[in-house]
Amino acid sequence: LVVADEPTPGLDEKTVKETLNHFKQMKEDGVGVLLITHDIHAALEIADRIGIFYSGYVIEIAENKDFSGNGENLLHPYTKSLYNALPANGFELTKGHQPLHGEIPEGCPYYNRCEMAFDRCKNERPQLISLGNKKIRCFKYEEGA
Known part of the structure; x- marks a missing residue:
């Protein structure tokens, strides 16, 4: 397993491409790569x-292919906002900021910015649940919700 923590900032475009190609080759050779x-x-x-991640919590694990089109296959509202904020997707920014240390709410860390929050989100933190090949931390996707 190779753990690569921020391996490309400050590199020129050619070196970034070479570095990513090395990681791709490792992946093809069966080496686990955590980028x-x-x-x-x-x-x-x-x-x-x-x-x-949002405020120290994994909020969604999505497949690479979900980050395409208009992001309709992304589940969590923060992941969708992140995707829509990319320049290629219209650079739509969401108001506010991630809570700072000491500001993280008791419940869902995204509660104050979420357009689909439930009352329980304020005081109860959702668990990371599996939905096929994906994982999501959101009450909307619980069974019976």
Whole structure:
């Protein structure tokens, strides 16, 4: 397993491409590669699945192919906002910011910014649940919700 934590910032375009190609080759050779990055394009270049974090919590694990079209296959509202904020997708920004340390609500960390929040989201933190090949931390997708 190779853990690559922010391996490309500050690199020129040619070196970024070479670095990502090395990771792709490792992946094809059966080596596990965990790429930790803020560069969604780099992640989409080599990843099969992408884990999205918000305020220290995994909120969604999506398949690479879900980050296409208008993002209709993305589940969590933050993941959709992140995708829509990419320049190629209209650079639609969401108001507000991630809670700072000490500001994270008792319930869902995205509660104050979520357009589909339930009352229980304020005080209860959703668990990460599996939906086929995906995972989501959101009450909307619980059985019977």
